[in-house]
Amino acid sequence: MSAVTELERDVTNLPNGWRRVRLGAVFAERKEKGRVGLPVASVSIEHGLVLRSSLDRRVASDLPPEGHALVRKGDIAYNMMRMWQGACGLAEADCIISPAYVVMTPSADVEPVFAHIALRSEPMMSLLHGYSQGIVDDRLRLYSDAFAQVPINLPPLDEQRRIAEVLRAVDEAIAANRAALDQVARARAAILHSAFEETVWEPVALGELGSWQSGGTPSKDDESKWGGDVPWVCPRDMKTPVIRQTHSTLTPLALGGSCKLAPKGTLMIVVRGMILAKAIPTATTAMDATFNQDMKAFRPNGRALPKFVQLCLQHQERQLLRVVNTATHGTKKLDTDTLLTVSVPLPNLETQQALADAVSDLDFASVKYGEEHIRLSTIKQALMSDLLSGRVRVPENRKTL
Known part of the structure; x- marks a missing residue:
């Protein structure tokens, strides 16, 4: 609570005309029952207060309207367990909400839009964290009486x-x-849907279109092989469809053996790592680059363009995730044999390039x-x-x- 105490003490530098008050002086808790005909809303950290009907994931409510809490236009509703993370929202119109949420009504001294912005600011969220009750973050709750004690510069x-x-x-x-x-x-x-779902192209196994090459990592103890001008791709570099720079680089002394230099435009894929539990990262390189042992580089034989193969793999990501295995030490892996059997609908090179x-x-x-x-x-x-x-x-x- 020391951080809160320090923030509360710092009132000497308030701008002219500003005042420090407790939220309870400018907010009152609304405790009215919901009414028939009003839409049901929900509160989230990311979206604030939104109608449930607008969410991709629809959540039905078993409560009758009067079992909900009423929210009036201009009210601010918050999730008491996540308020310290910004889980509050401003009502643009009347609605009803789960009674698990807290509904606060700003006084005439407060502009609701300003209050909503201020409550979601980083300094205020830190303050709200301090006033929340609980031993660990996942158990914290900001009850309405504690909310009323939080100071704000107005x-x-x-x-x-x-x-x-x-x-x-x-x-x-x-x-x-x-x-x-x-x-x-x-x-x-x-x-991608039009290209791979609505066209009739000859299906070809990926293994017939090229081979997958493994990479490697030089010894970290050999400083002569690190810090040069040769890009070295690892999974954390696979954030965008095209790799233009890497976190680590090698010197020419590292080339050879398992550290192979792949030419510009090479398609790379992550085949080992926990990221494979939720995604299959692929990328093409905008420069010549080496890569580590958690990656594979595709070497085409001329029948398919690397970028086209990348698009095909991206389109089939869900299917590939289903065949990801788990190694004995728990790490996820995508076997090379599996990659070789991936079916690729193959148009001519001109069509591949256009796509x-x-x-x-x-x-x-x-x-x-x-x-x-x-x-x-x-x-x-x-x-x-x-x-x-x-x-x-x-x-x-x-x-x-």
């Missing part, structure tokens, strides 16, 4: 609205970028949207830190909610 109402407007604009940009990223993912999936080009364009767009998401998220965190502390003030002529 700007004047007009400034709350200006802060909320700035941060909401960033949230809208993040949401638009995420929607574009989702659209790219759907387009990619549609192309590879179309998907590569989408993968490039996905990377760019991913980078933009990181940029916008960084901006949001910086703005939240500055605006919620008062280090930066929003001008009074700023548009408000």
Whole structure:
């Protein structure tokens, strides 16, 4: 509780016009029964307060409407076990929710959007963690009476609205970028489905299209073989469809034996490691590279393009996951013999190239949207830190909610 005490003590540097209050002074718990005709909502860390009907995973409720808790527009509902992780949400309209959640109503002194943003900020979540009751994190609970004791730095109402407007604009940009990223993912999936499910191409065993080559790791004790300019691919480098750089590099002295240099454009796949419990990572290299013993490199014989084979493996990932084995020491592995028997629907090289080009364009767009998401998220965190502390003030002529 020392961290909480220190935060509570730091009131001397509050910006002009700001005040420190307990949440109980500006929130009241709503304890009304649900009503017939209102939609059922749920609270999550990632999405906040959302209607259950909008979730991919539908969860039916056995409770009648009056067995739920009523949430009014502008209320904030939270999960008492996960509030310290940001599991709260602002109601955009009236709804009902499980009685296991806590519903708080902000007073007229508080802009609901500002309060929701402030409660999900990192400093506040740390504070909420300190006020939660329980021995271990998985058992923590933030009851309404403890919520009421949590301190918050509160700007004047007009400034709350200006802060909320700035941060909401960033949230809208993040949401638009995420929607574009989702659209790219759907387009990619549609192309692969059309190519591999709606066409009639001759099925060929992957073993007839090339061979799989093993990699190796030089001795860590031999410093002369590490830190050069030769890329060395290992499973943690397999995060994107194309590998452009690696975490570790080798010197030319390491080449030979099990450390083989694969040419630019080589398809690589992870065949050993716990990642195989949930995914089959594949990637092509944008440069000549070596690779470790947990990987295999595909050496085509000219009938199939590496990128096309990669797309086929990605499309069959669920089937491949079913044939992943477990080694005696518990590590997951994908046998080479299994890879050789994978069936590949094989069009001509021109069609393979056209498909590879179309998907590569989408993968490039996905990377760019991913980078933009990181940029916008960084901006949001910086703005939240500055605006919620008062280090930066929003001008009074700023548009408000």
